[in-house]
Amino acid sequence: GCTDKATPADPSAGKVPFYGPHQAGIATPAQARLAFATYDLTVDGSVESNRAALRTLLKTWTEAAAAMTDGRAVPGDNDKLSAPPADTGEAYGLPPANLTITFGVGPSLFDGRFGLAARRPAALADLPHLPPANLDPARSDGDLVIQACADDPLVAFHAIRNLARLGRGTVVMRWSQLGFGKATSNGADQETPRNLMGFKDGTRNISGDDTGLMDQHVWVGGETDQPWMRGGSYLVARRIQMRIEGWDRDYLADQQNVIGRYKYSGAPLTGSKEHDEPDFNARNASGEAAIPMDAHIRLAAHENNDGVRILRRGYSFTDGIIPARGELDAGLFFIAYQKDPRTQFVALQRKLGQNDALNEYIQHVGSGLFACPAGLAAPGRYWADELLA
Ligand SMILES: C=CC1=C(C)c2cc3[nH]c(cc4nc(cc5[nH]c(cc1n2)c(C)c5CCC(=O)O)C(CCC(=O)O)=C4C)c(C)c3C=C
Numbered sequence: 001g002c003t004d005k006a007t008p009a010d011p012s013a014g015k016v017p018f019y020g021p022h023q024a025g026i027a028t029p030a031q032a033r034l035a036f037a038t039y040d041l042t043v044d045g046s047v048e049s050n051r052a053a054l055r056t057l058l059k060t061w062t063e064a065a066a067a068m069t070d071g072r073a074v075p076g077d078n079d080k081l082s083a084p085p086a087d088t089g090e091a092y093g094l095p096p097a098n099l100t101i102t103f104g105v106g107p108s109l110f111d112g113r114f115g116l117a118a119r120r121p122a123a124l125a126d127l128p129h130l131p132p133a134n135l136d137p138a139r140s141d142g143d144l145v146i147q148a149c150a151d152d153p154l155v156a157f158h159a160i161r162n163l164a165r166l167g168r169g170t171v172v173m174r175w176s177q178l179g180f181g182k183a184t185s186n187g188a189d190q191e192t193p194r195n196l197m198g199f200k201d202g203t204r205n206i207s208g209d210d211t212g213l214m215d216q217h218v219w220v221g222g223e224t225d226q227p228w229m230r231g232g233s234y235l236v237a238r239r240i241q242m243r244i245e246g247w248d249r250d251y252l253a254d255q256q257n258v259i260g261r262y263k264y265s266g267a268p269l270t271g272s273k274e275h276d277e278p279d280f281n282a283r284n285a286s287g288e289a290a291i292p293m294d295a296h297i298r299l300a301a302h303e304n305n306d307g308v309r310i311l312r313r314g315y316s317f318t319d320g321i322i323p324a325r326g327e328l329d330a331g332l333f334f335i336a337y338q339k340d341p342r343t344q345f346v347a348l349q350r351k352l353g354q355n356d357a358l359n360e361y362i363q364h365v366g367s368g369l370f371a372c373p374a375g376l377a378a379p380g381r382y383w384a385d386e387l388l389a
Pocket residue numbers: 195197199200201202203204205238240241242259261296297300301302310331332334345348349352358362
């Protein structure tokens with residue numbers, strides 16, 4: 001019989017359009033799961049042949065990404081008995097689960113191999129050393145990046161795996177990261193999720209549907225020295241391990257002072273509700289700053305950074321244990337989008353690296369910077385076609 005209650009929409013049935021002015025997966029409300037991978041080109045011919053191979057690869061990748069985000073199989077021979085199927089098959093029959101596949105290029109693509117040096121944006125400068133980081137080259141950098149997000153982990157993984165497979169002979173996967181439990185909300189409609197420290201994360205993030213803030217802080221505009229980046233954005237990824245065991249032994253009051261917010265409500269230490277504005281001038285009864293001077297939110301807030309803001313879109317991760325310490329290898333796979341990483345992520349992280357109370361409990365162990373071009377208007381256009389034109 002009928003029920004009088006509306007059935008909530010199945011999130012896995014959702015589809016996010018692949019074509020549009022901006023790439024999907026940036027302003028898109030964060031899906032539940034992440035599969036992130038970087039790839040290195042293996043071609044070693046002449047500049048012309050390398051460039052042709054890259055162009056062919058990106059044409060194939062774009063067609064595959066358009067199909068997968070639409071819930072279709074990777075195009076090609078899927079029924080021929082005498083050939084391996086074009087699609088690996090594990091997502092066959094599954095709905096697209098809001099899959100987005102976001103593409104970018106790393107600074108290393110602009111070395112001599114493809115003749116692209118003159119097309120490198122100034123904003124795509126290698127990230128400087130930002131102490132106290134301890135970066136593992138095996139979890140850093142890459143010529144190309146794919147951020148696949150979906151509400152089903154199999155659908156997200158299927159995307160990065162199939163792109164690697166399609167590129168065999170031209171690219172190899174350099175490193176990858178799976179993420180779960182979206183650690184940072186970026187949509188006004190979303191309930192703020194919690195990171196592995198148990199705190200709500202994303203309360204004062206830029207909301208993807210706030211077009212004013214997106215244009216001001218996230219989408220590259222006419223200021224760029226490279227027209228192919230207009231409408232795009234720069235992705236910074238940091239694999240940040242949490243010293244979970246130490247954190248879990250820390251008193252609640254100290255945990256709250258480290259962040260500058262109450263753990264359960266998410267309210268700032270100067271308020272009572274999650275979305276109350278923090279008051280960085282307020283003092284407590286003993287005359288000390290109510291939000292401590294080294295609290296994470298004080299150091300990161302735009303009010304204290306000349307208005308600088310970023311769009312955060314990170315995920316929690318856990319990858320077994322760190323053998324040397326027997327502790328969990330878990331934390332935040334931090335992803336941020338911005339107009340210019342030099343004045344946004346780098347400026348913020350320099351300051352956090354010096355004073356953030358959180359530093360006692362975290363360590364940056366992987367890193368990547370990528371230029372994600374604008375969205376593709378319609379079929380027939382390919383990733384980085386303007387860059388390679
Ligand atoms: C360089 C940028 C940032 C890094 C790296 C970073 C790491 C990091 N953050 C948390 C937890 C929280 N961060 C929160 C707010 C917040 N963080 C940044 C930037 C970086 N964080 C900004 C710009 C802000 C917003 C500050 C503000 O305007 O108030 C919060 C509070 C809730 C929120 O607003 O999102 C938490 C909690 C962890 C655990 C972490 C590294 C592992």
